[in-house]
Amino acid sequence: MRIFENLESEVRGYIRSFPTIFETSKGAILTDEQGNEYIDFFAGAGTLNYGHNNExxxxxxxxxxxxxxxxxxxxxxxxxxxxxxxxxxxxxxxxxxxxxxxxxxxxxxxxxxxxxxxxxxxxxxxxxxxxxxxxxxxxxxxxxxxxxxxxxxxxxxxxxxxxxxxxxxxxxxxxxxxxxxxxxxxxxxxxxxxxxxxxxxxxxxxxxxxxxxxxxxxxxxxxxxxxxxxxxxxxxxxxxxxxxxxxxxxxxxxxxxxxxxxxxxxxxxxxxxxxxxxxxxxxxxxxxxxxxxxxxxxxxxxxxxxxxxWQNDDLSNAVFYKEKILKDKLQQIANKHKDDYTIDIRGRGLVYGFEVKNDKAIASQISEYSFNENLICETCGSDGQVVKFLPPLTISEEDLKEGLNRFEKAVDKLFEDKKNKLTKEF
Structure with a gap:
């Protein structure tokens, strides 16, 4: 990454959230130079609704x-x-x-x-x-x-x-x-x-x-x-x-x-x-x-x-079908941690937010932990307090579910780390 640090302007943004060099992409998958595959729940900030390298x-x-x-x-x-x-x-x-x-x-x-x-x-x-x-x-x-x-x-x-x-x-x-x-x-x-x-x-x-x-x-x-x-x-x-x-x-x-x-x-x-x-x-x-x-x-x-x-309603119907999968899984994750965190799930179609109401700083940490699980998701909101989901509309059900499993794993790990840190402090 040194070439970017030395020669590219400090204004660069997303490269800081996802510090690896991506080389190839297909559908909802990004692959870096080391061959690591990431599920993309960001899709170019909504630019890649039809996925990477659509045939x-x-x-x-x-x-x-x-x-x-x-x-x-x-x-x-x-x-x-x-x-x-x-x-x-x-x-x-x-x-x-x-x-x-x-x-x-x-x-x-x-x-x-x-x-x-x-x-x-x-x-x-x-x-x-x-x-x-x-x-x-x-x-x-x-x-x-x-x-x-x-x-x-x-x-x-x-x-x-x-x-x-x-x-x-x-x-x-x-x-x-x-x-x-x-x-x-x-x-x-x-x-x-x-x-x-x-x-x-x-x-x-x-x-x-x-x-x-x-x-x-x-x-x-x-x-x-x-x-x-x-x-x-x-x-x-x-x-x-x-x-x-x-x-x-x-x-x-x-x-x-x-x-x-x-x-x-x-x-x-x-x-x-x-x-x-x-x-x-x-x-x-x-x-x-x-x-x-x-x-x-x-x-x-x-x-x-x-x-x-767009010649028929197939894509729209697929989006609404996948929305239910996305919404239900995010709500399930929120319910799992409701004793410790107040989490709000909101969205429509395949644009959703996951906000931890009692900890504004945690969204960026969730994004970081998700990246460590080979999942790309960004934050939004006035304080960057919301994790944003923008997967390609054409994402397969399999990739969507796997990405959500990775997100759940990241959230679970982060919350567990916070709990362990708190325990050590006391």
Whole structure:
């Protein structure tokens, strides 16, 4: 690891949590240079919903490159882009009665968020954006302004202008936080300017696996319509099937004005896009641009995923089936240790959190012990207090169960070590 310590910037993060050099990967398995195999419950922070080196993607990319398909084309028309747009429209949008235009932004999620915020302000002629507590939307300056996590915010570079935070669903336990939001909108002296848009994740991933209810989302949409506010859903991490449905907001029956997508939409390759209602497409040609806003390899990868996984409900049904396995096992582990620890299990689809309520520091230790059991899982939350589960959606039942057994072993070992240490101290 010395070459990374000597030559790579100190900003590197995940390499510190998982200190080994990975060489190959397949499905839900990562293999390091020593031949050690790890079950991946992180999946590139939700980028690898279809697993590592998915065979459908591999074959399509190899075939495309061998026939000299366009790799880079700015925003020019290419066969790969045409086929992706057609497939996305026919497979995803039309069956859900959604009418959106597609704007291809720079290749990462924060590019899509920046585009959405800029367009909302352009269309409404207002600059304020409302975001929510514990929300995460990216680390470029505009996205960072609507990101709540204090770990990423610093007075030396953050722009606090034109962003207002409101409490997310459940932030005040049983209090309906949208009554609070509505009060600010109704009071002309609240200091909250009428926003151009509201941006939110329906399931806050980095924020700690906080889940907005169906009723809360429906009421938020109603408020946005009443006050002429655009509704932006950030579906970068929990979209693309992570919740079980393709879009995480489908279960609530809402129709956002804009949706940001990235991570797994590119089949593991860099791609981000903004879905926008046609009447919002008020850009002048070239008004928002970028060199890498049309990754043709990602178009190829994404199309083959749409064609192989979203022509029917098989993948969604598999996600819901595996969710029960995941949830039940985590709850079983929590129940085993309930005399010593208060553990909260929450999630939807294949995004789940495991939070030890009476010890915020323990999540990072659980992640470390899990790594020692050859399991990759990360933490999230305002204090890194939640262990996050993001396995590939295509993970086999066998690998899912084995990974959960390894997690249980790690938790048991850690709790036993803590108990032994406490006994020695007394």
């Amino acid at each position: 459908h993607i591999q074959d399509a990319l190899i075939e495309y490159l061998k026939k000299d398909g366009i790799v880079h084309g700015l925003d020019m028309a290419t066969t790969a882009k045409k086929e992706f747009i057609q497939s996305f429209n026919e497979t995803i949008l039309k069956p859900r009665n959604l009418e959106y235009k597609l704007q291809f932004t720079g290749p990462t999620g924060t590019n899509a968020v920046e585009t959405a915020l800029k367009l909302a302000r352009l269309v409404k002629g207002r600059s304020n954006i409302v975001a929510f507590t514990n929300g995460y939307h990216g680390l470029s300056q505009g996205s960072l302004a609507v990101t709540g996590n204090n770990e990423y915010r610093d007075e030396s570079y953050i722009s606090r202008a034109n962003a207002t935070f409101m409490p997310f669903d459940g932030y005040f336990d049983d209090i309906n936080t949208l009554k609070y939001f509505r009060k600010f909108l109704n009071d002309g002296s609240s200091g909250v300017d009428l926003p151009a848009a509201v941006i939110l994740e329906t399931i806050q991933g980095e924020g700690g696996i906080n889940i907005a209810s169906k009723e809360w989302l429906q009421e938020l949409e109603s408020i946005c319509r009443e006050y002429d506010i655009l509704l932006i859903v950030d579906d970068i991490q929990v979209g693309n099937g992570r919740s079980g449905d393709f879009f995480s907001f489908e279960f609530a029956g809402i129709n956002p004005d804009m949706v940001t997508l990235s991570k797994s939409i590119g089949g593991g390759l860099p791609m981000a896009l903004l879905l926008l209602k046609p009447d919002l497409d008020q850009w002048k040609p070239g008004e928002h641009t970028g060199t890498f806003r049309g990754n043709n390899l990602a178009f190829v990868a994404s199309k083959v995923c749409l064609d192989n996984y």
